[in-house]
Amino acid sequence: MTQQVPTEHSAQFAESAGQWLQDNVPQRWREHRGTLAEEESIDIRREWDRQLYKAGYSGLSLPSEFGGQGLGLAEEVAFSELAARAQAPDGLARIGRILTAPTLIAHGTEAQRARFLPPILQGLETWCQGFSEPGAGSDLAGISCRAEKVDGGYAVTGRKIWTSFAAYSDRCLMLARTDPEARRHKNLSMFLLDMKQPGIDITPIRQISGGTHFAEVHFDRVFVADDELIAGEGDGWKVAMTTLMNERGGVEAASRYVEMRADMDLLQHMCGDNPRRADLLEDLDRRTDLVRWQISKAVTLEGDEAAFVRATSILKVLWSELWQTITETGVRYATPELRDHWRFQYLESRSCSIYSGTSEIQRNIISERVLGLPR
Ligand SMILES: Cc1cc2nc3c(=O)[nH]c(=O)nc-3n(C[C@H](O)[C@H](O)[C@H](O)COP(=O)(O)OP(=O)(O)OC[C@H]3O[C@@H](n4cnc5c(N)ncnc54)[C@H](O)[C@@H]3O)c2cc1C
Incomplete structure (x- = not known):
């Protein structure tokens, strides 16, 4: 490597x-x-x-x-x-910068880029990602939020859930169903929806670690204009794949790597004198190195879309599951003064094998696209 x-x-x-x-x-x-x-x-x-x-x-x-x-x-x-x-x-502008901006660059019109990119980059407009619904997360193509054609645009009705930063957002990168009759994957469209208008009801959801950064969002005939549709009607799946590829890139893994290294130092401090824990610490240490290597590997594959997706799926499984193991170990061997730290880290790490695609979904991608196994 x-x-x-x-x-x-x-x-x-x-x-x-x-x-x-x-x-x-x-x-x-x-x-x-x-x-x-x-x-x-x-x-x-x-x-x-x-x-x-x-x-x-x-x-x-x-x-x-x-x-x-x-x-x-x-x-x-x-x-x-x-x-x-x-x-x-x-x-707070992270979703706009990491998800909306590259999606607009790949699929937006010149007018959309001119309107939306500057405030994203300047940190003046905050975005959220309206993909998951109560009945559709991993199975994203199964969403039921509906965008019905009306004069000059669409009326959006339905529910989104786990929407990070919804309460603070100016806009939502919103995936909705535009054609109830069309085939799966051909019936979706992606919108740049204004979150500051009537018909939107946001209910914060408390996370197990204490924060309320995500929410459930109800849309009741919320207007989105024709020129706020990205690419064409029915192109939503293709556009969503671009968004997800950027979401699973190495940027978050890099900051999590730093957090894991700091947690490994604490484990070393707590358990380093105990010879019975030496093998465990060494194993975790090597796996932390492996995360760093896989980040470097993904970076070298920038521009080769298929290879990048494969590398970042492996990376996501590696870092998210390792961080959970590190925090579990921390909880098990915590000294009294570090209990609060490990309690928080343990709870915080629970969600990382779920968001941006669960570990099971990443493993499906790895088995099909890396190992060539049948679906
Ligand atoms: C902290 C956090 C922030 C989030 N932020 C956002 C956000 O801003 N915007 C947004 O749209 N979403 C967001 N999500 C939602 C996230 O994308 C979904 O939770 C995730 O895609 C899983 O969907 P689900 O919760 O519906 O679970 P389900 O899809 O119902 O999955 C339930 C279980 O079944 C397994 N499973 C499902 N399908 C398969 C399969 N085909 N093969 C094997 N196993 C399978 C899953 O791995 C999981 O273990 C966030 C989630 C979290 C935890």
Whole structure:
């Protein structure tokens, strides 16, 4: 297995980005992020998005003609890792930057890109992702949220669930069914829906770790204009695949890797003197290295869509399940002063084998596309 060799350019990038993060991560976030009131936390995260843009760290891997920095996934991933090390806030514009922006670049019109990309990159508009529904998550093609044709656009009616940041969002990247008669995968369309209009009811859902960052959202004949449809009517599945490919990329894995390394240091601190736990620690340590290698591997495959999807499916299973094992181990051997830490990490890690496609779904992809097994 090869580790990516840093080029002179990437080393320079890492140095200046690391310095900028060191100088700019808000002290209040560094010291109190776990205990801040929801409102203050949101304000800090929004302001962070704007700072990223001003400093030239927003849209690192997006082409410069669309307002991005014209760098590659390597820089995007490197920045994610550095930001996690510097304990930077998790910007609220992340869904817009990582999901909506590349989707618009691949499938949007010139007018849509001109309208939506600048506020995404500047951190001025927050997006959510309206894919999952109470009856359709893994089976995304089975959604029932309906977009009915009306004069000048569509009226959207239905329910979405687990919608991260719905309560703070200006827009929703919304997958809905436009043709009840058409074949599966041909009956869906993707919209850029305005979340600040009547007919939208948002009910926050409390997570097991205590936060309420996602919600259930009801839409009752919510208007979305014709020019807020991405690609054509019936092209929603194709557009959604672009979104999901970007969601499962290496950016989140890179920040989770940093978190796992920090948790491994704590495990070492708690169990390092106990020879009976040496094999376990060594195994977890090697698997953490493996995550880092798989991130590097995925980065080298940027541009080769099929290979990238295969590599990131493997990466998602590796990091999410390893993090759960690390936190389980932490809970098992926690010393009294670290119990709260491990309790939080354990609960937080439960969701990561579910979102962006469950481990079972990633394994289906791996078995079909990597191993060539029949469906
Ligand atoms: C923290 C968090 C944030 C999220 N944010 C968003 C968001 O912003 N927007 C959004 O749209 N969604 C979001 N989701 C939803 C997420 O995408 C879904 O939960 C996920 O796709 C699984 O769908 P489901 O919950 O309906 O479970 P189901 O699809 O009902 O799956 C239930 C179980 O069956 C298994 N299963 C299902 N189908 C198969 C199969 N074919 N083969 C083998 N096993 C299978 C699954 O692996 C799982 O174990 C979020 C979820 C979480 C946990």
